[in-house]
Amino acid sequence: xxxxxxxxxxxxxxxxxxxxxxxxxxxxxxxxxxxxxxxxxxxxxxxxxxxxxxxxxxxxxxxxxxxxxxxxxxxxxxxxxxxxxxxxxxxxxxxxxxxxxxxxxxxxxxxxxxxxxxxxxxxxxxxxxxxxxxxxxxxxxxxxxxxxxxxxxxxxxxxxxxxxxxxxxxxxxxxxxxxxxxxxxxxxxxxxxxxxxxxxxxxxxxxxxxxxxxxxxxxxxxxxxxxxxxxxxxxxxxxxxxxxxxxxxxxxxxxxxxxxxxxxxxxxxxxxxxxxxxxxxxxxxxxxxxxxxxxxxxxxxxxxxxxxxxxxxxxxxxxxxxxxxxxxxx
Numbered sequence: 001x002x003x004x005x006x007x008x009x010x011x012x013x014x015x016x017x018x019x020x021x022x023x024x025x026x027x028x029x030x031x032x033x034x035x036x037x038x039x040x041x042x043x044x045x046x047x048x049x050x051x052x053x054x055x056x057x058x059x060x061x062x063x064x065x066x067x068x069x070x071x072x073x074x075x076x077x078x079x080x081x082x083x084x085x086x087x088x089x090x091x092x093x094x095x096x097x098x099x100x101x102x103x104x105x106x107x108x109x110x111x112x113x114x115x116x117x118x119x120x121x122x123x124x125x126x127x128x129x130x131x132x133x134x135x136x137x138x139x140x141x142x143x144x145x146x147x148x149x150x151x152x153x154x155x156x157x158x159x160x161x162x163x164x165x166x167x168x169x170x171x172x173x174x175x176x177x178x179x180x181x182x183x184x185x186x187x188x189x190x191x192x193x194x195x196x197x198x199x200x201x202x203x204x205x206x207x208x209x210x211x212x213x214x215x216x217x218x219x220x221x222x223x224x225x226x227x228x229x230x231x232x233x234x235x236x237x238x239x240x241x242x243x244x245x246x247x248x249x250x251x252x253x254x255x256x257x258x259x260x261x262x263x264x265x266x267x268x269x270x271x272x273x274x275x276x277x278x279x280x281x282x283x284x285x286x287x288x289x290x291x292x293x294x295x296x297x298x299x300x301x302x303x304x305x306x307x308x309x310x311x312x313x314x315x316x317x318x319x320x321x322x323x324x325x326x327x328x329x330x
Contacts, residue, residue, distance in 0.1 A: 033086035037098030117142030268298035
């Protein structure tokens with residue numbers, strides 16, 4: 001009996017360090033790549049909201065996830081390079097914030113790492129990024145924000161807020177598929193129905209704004225429409241500042257522009273969209289395959305009006321338009 005006890009004691013002593021080492025092994029840290037067509041400042045609202053949404057699901061940066069951020073800063077020629085960097089880092093998933101070009105760069109860079117669209121303004125099926133919304137196929141899935149489909153609605157709301165509206169200036173980057181479709185196909189339909197004239201202005205980069213703003217000042221537009229585009233997001237403050245200085249009623253695709261001083265925005269509820277991005281990350285990190293996760297379209301929308309801006313440019317917003325707003329900035 002004493003001999004058995006001695007043997008058991010020895011075994012316990014020999015294996016105890018093994019059990020202790022096993023218990024102390026750190027949990028797996030997932031690496032998430034964040035690829036943005038924009039810059040850190042204009043992207044911060046989205047990236048921070050997604051980070052907090054991930055935290056609510058138990059993914060805490062520095063503990064069980066590490067996020068690698070890459071920003072193209074509106075430079076299309078950097079998309080492939082930055083996507084390749086993330087692939088070389090062997091991230092577990094790539095979140096892509098932007099349109100066709102940057103998503104395509106991520107898709108071209110890897111056939112195995114899951115790619116999640118963090119609210120793209122384009123139709124991913126039409127752009128050839130997925131096979132269908134229900135069955136994406138390949139390694140790409142995520143969210144589309146229906147920006148193109150909502151373009152006409154935005155123009156209608158601008159007309160209702162500014163009954164005398166006749167000429168609408170539209171800033172757009174000709175290299176952006178979503179912006180070109182807005183200017184060439186979507187907005188003209190509503191413009192004809194509302195007897196509006198669309199005045200398109202090409203902006204290919206930051207250096208173009210001073211020239212374009214000077215030319216716009218001579219055209220006597222009644223309003224300004226700003227679609228979704230990396231170059232436009234990066235220059236958010238300049239655009240909003242120009243609209244205020246020119247006393248131009250302005251319509252944007254989402255709330256960050258209005259929070260910065262723009263007049264109005266109409267689009268997908270961003271807070272809800274960011275939570276859904278975190279949902280995709282959670283599902284994939286737990287083993288789901290992108291091809292089995294349908295691409296989602298927004299179900300919640302928000303119409304925001306900045307009353308401080310309305311007062312500053314001397315625009316009385318009709319009561320019926322105010323009543324339709326989800327949020328008023330006073």
